[in-house]
Amino acid sequence: MLVSFVRSAYDKRARGDGMPLREMAAQLQALAQAAARTADADAQLAMWVGAVAQCAALVPRADRVWIDQLLALPGLRGSRTLADAYRTMLENLASAHANLSERILARLLDMLRFDANNQTATVSMDMYYDRLHATIGSVLAINPAAPQKIVALLDERFPHRRLPIIEQQAYVSNMLRIISYAPVLRQQLLAVIINRLLLIDVEIQVDVDDIESNPMDPQFLFEMDGVVPQYLASDTTNGVDGAESDSESSSDDDARDHGDAGSDSDEDGQADDDDDDDSDAAGPVATLSTEALMAKLDLLLFILFSYLASPTATLHCTHRDLFLDLVHIFDTAILPTYKSRHVQFLLFYLAAREPQFTDMFLGLLARKIVETEHAAMVRYSAALYMASFVARANFLPTSHIVGCYQLLIRYCVAFVGANEQYVTYPDVDKFGVFYAVTQAVLYMFCFRHAELCAALGPKGGLDGFEQVILSKFNPLKVLSPPVVNEFARITHDKHILYCYAIMQRNRRLYIPTRASKSFALDAFFPFDPFKLPQARAYIDPLYVEWHPHQPTGTVEPDLMNTDLVEPFPSILGSSPPPLSTANVSPPGSRHASGRGRARRASDAAASLHGGSSRGTARKRTSTVLSAAGTPVLRAAPVDVPSRPGSAAPSPRTVPADDALLEAEMHAMSISPMAHEGAAVLMHQLGMVRQ
Numbered sequence: 001m002l003v004s005f006v007r008s009a010y011d012k013r014a015r016g017d018g019m020p021l022r023e024m025a026a027q028l029q030a031l032a033q034a035a036a037r038t039a040d041a042d043a044q045l046a047m048w049v050g051a052v053a054q055c056a057a058l059v060p061r062a063d064r065v066w067i068d069q070l071l072a073l074p075g076l077r078g079s080r081t082l083a084d085a086y087r088t089m090l091e092n093l094a095s096a097h098a099n100l101s102e103r104i105l106a107r108l109l110d111m112l113r114f115d116a117n118n119q120t121a122t123v124s125m126d127m128y129y130d131r132l133h134a135t136i137g138s139v140l141a142i143n144p145a146a147p148q149k150i151v152a153l154l155d156e157r158f159p160h161r162r163l164p165i166i167e168q169q170a171y172v173s174n175m176l177r178i179i180s181y182a183p184v185l186r187q188q189l190l191a192v193i194i195n196r197l198l199l200i201d202v203e204i205q206v207d208v209d210d211i212e213s214n215p216m217d218p219q220f221l222f223e224m225d226g227v228v229p230q231y232l233a234s235d236t237t238n239g240v241d242g243a244e245s246d247s248e249s250s251s252d253d254d255a256r257d258h259g260d261a262g263s264d265s266d267e268d269g270q271a272d273d274d275d276d277d278d279s280d281a282a283g284p285v286a287t288l289s290t291e292a293l294m295a296k297l298d299l300l301l302f303i304l305f306s307y308l309a310s311p312t313a314t315l316h317c318t319h320r321d322l323f324l325d326l327v328h329i330f331d332t333a334i335l336p337t338y339k340s341r342h343v344q345f346l347l348f349y350l351a352a353r354e355p356q357f358t359d360m361f362l363g364l365l366a367r368k369i370v371e372t373e374h375a376a377m378v379r380y381s382a383a384l385y386m387a388s389f390v391a392r393a394n395f396l397p398t399s400h401i402v403g404c405y406q407l408l409i410r411y412c413v414a415f416v417g418a419n420e421q422y423v424t425y426p427d428v429d430k431f432g433v434f435y436a437v438t439q440a441v442l443y444m445f446c447f448r449h450a451e452l453c454a455a456l457g458p459k460g461g462l463d464g465f466e467q468v469i470l471s472k473f474n475p476l477k478v479l480s481p482p483v484v485n486e487f488a489r490i491t492h493d494k495h496i497l498y499c500y501a502i503m504q505r506n507r508r509l510y511i512p513t514r515a516s517k518s519f520a521l522d523a524f525f526p527f528d529p530f531k532l533p534q535a536r537a538y539i540d541p542l543y544v545e546w547h548p549h550q551p552t553g554t555v556e557p558d559l560m561n562t563d564l565v566e567p568f569p570s571i572l573g574s575s576p577p578p579l580s581t582a583n584v585s586p587p588g589s590r591h592a593s594g595r596g597r598a599r600r601a602s603d604a605a606a607s608l609h610g611g612s613s614r615g616t617a618r619k620r621t622s623t624v625l626s627a628a629g630t631p632v633l634r635a636a637p638v639d640v641p642s643r644p645g646s647a648a649p650s651p652r653t654v655p656a657d658d659a660l661l662e663a664e665m666h667a668m669s670i671s672p673m674a675h676e677g678a679a680v681l682m683h684q685l686g687m688v689r690q
Helices: 002-014 019-035 039-054 064-071 080-096 098-110 116-120 125-142 146-156 165-181 183-203 242-261 266-278 283-309 319-334 345-351 355-370 376-392 398-422 432-456 466-470 481-493 500-506 592-608 656-667 672-689
Strands: 619-625 631-639
Touching: 002 019, 002 039, 019 039, 019 064, 039 080, 064 080, 064 098, 080 098, 080 125, 098 125, 098 146, 125 146, 125 165, 146 165, 146 183, 165 183, 165 283, 183 283, 183 319, 283 345, 319 345, 319 355, 345 355, 345 376, 355 376, 355 398, 376 398, 376 432, 398 432, 398 466, 432 481, 481 500
Parallel strands: none
Antiparallel strands: 619 631
């Protein structure tokens, strides 16, 4: 009887009489409202839905209102009979009218989002989602083109990051469940989820430890989070103090945030407006917002880690297939994203499963670094990713550590040899990739110096790297101060390199910079400590924590002390001489005794070489062989020819740290090819200050 009524309504609608169809729609709407309260209404609604299902082929496709009313019926929230009838109706509609598949999927995907009203339904949320996924799977199986449409629909309906956390939790869990019955969509759905998590990740503007109970945890004293040594904290290089630098950094972060907001879909526009309103809120409100975002990211990453660790993730694929999907997402989404803090740890976790995964990941990063067709920012990021991964992964064999380390050192040495002739001063904008690779070498050494020295000898593979340090690129000037300081401290204690004189000289070196540009390299390492409390349970067993190097007994030089001019005879294996502890004024101070102290230091250095610094031109260095047969830079009594058209530098224009740099060169093992470059570097630095 109901089937006949439905057929008659459709027939009249085709002839222009829509009254019977409107009456049937009103009847269904009334039953839908009463179905949640009475079993009788639920049974009647099931009968009506079953009749509509049998007449699916006759549905007037042009009547969008009627189709939308059918799709809006709460069929999955009622009895099992009603749910089966509703599912059959949707399957028949998708089969009879292929053009309705996208509308049917759109309605079903809307139901994936958490609905607080469903708490009063007659079925539990678990049963409701079981029915929903069974229906989605049936519709996807009917139409071969449907899977290609569902990805865009899911992306459009992803809950905005400012909505309650329960909505993102339900939606991400349901998206992962779709992969179990639509494995062809695995990579695309994981990419949608990870891209949305990246938006949350880059929005977090404070370090994780800023809202911890102990923000000065020693673990972070060598992390790239802005903590600098005390003697560098007051540095006002190029006339820009730390406060101004922080202000510029904050402005850049704000600009990046506005750019990210613009990438959201149109439906998120209202929420973005709310975000703009929130930006004017007081400090406590902003702090709570950051904490809420971090809690949200923590939960969503925990869901993803749990999925990757479960057998469900490899139900229709191998671990290799899953890892390759993550590598592709990393290459296209994570690597180009500026300062992602946590999402990249998904790949860190998967790389620990099999050694071949580590090979593939490091191979990808190596290709990104050395292949010049990639964008500079991508190559820059790849170098920092490699350094951070090698430093932090406790599952990495020594062969991989040494291989990556030597690859980057060879790159640096080759780059200096090929390009130093074109350099006049350190320029991060022009040579950013080179400086990033150099910083990666220093960072790797700071974390892995024990393994490197054990595998490559007492110098830890740094033989010849002094060419890079002493080149006109002057990396110690522009690299991150915490990294430079730690590298200098470790190499000094191990008698490998002595960088303090160059660091002291760099404090007085002026570097021209363009407006709104910084001369310093960004100190970001993507695998810095993972502090999200829930998700970190998957990372901690695989992670290398930072442990400061313990000195072997020598005193660390004081960069503020210009009396430090004694040579360090490390080539012969002896220890550095005792260091002076006299207090002097900081560089740039106008204290009356500063000039005299600097002159005495210069005289002392000159006396060590058998002469006086007063009344003579600057000396150049010549290469001699030590007792061990190693080339060593030593002062030679030959005047340096001045630049054409300029007078020779007077003794008064040669600061005391020139003598200190010459003393440091005595302690370095310099190859003959690097000798002239080192001499030119000394001359250039002296000319810059003049």
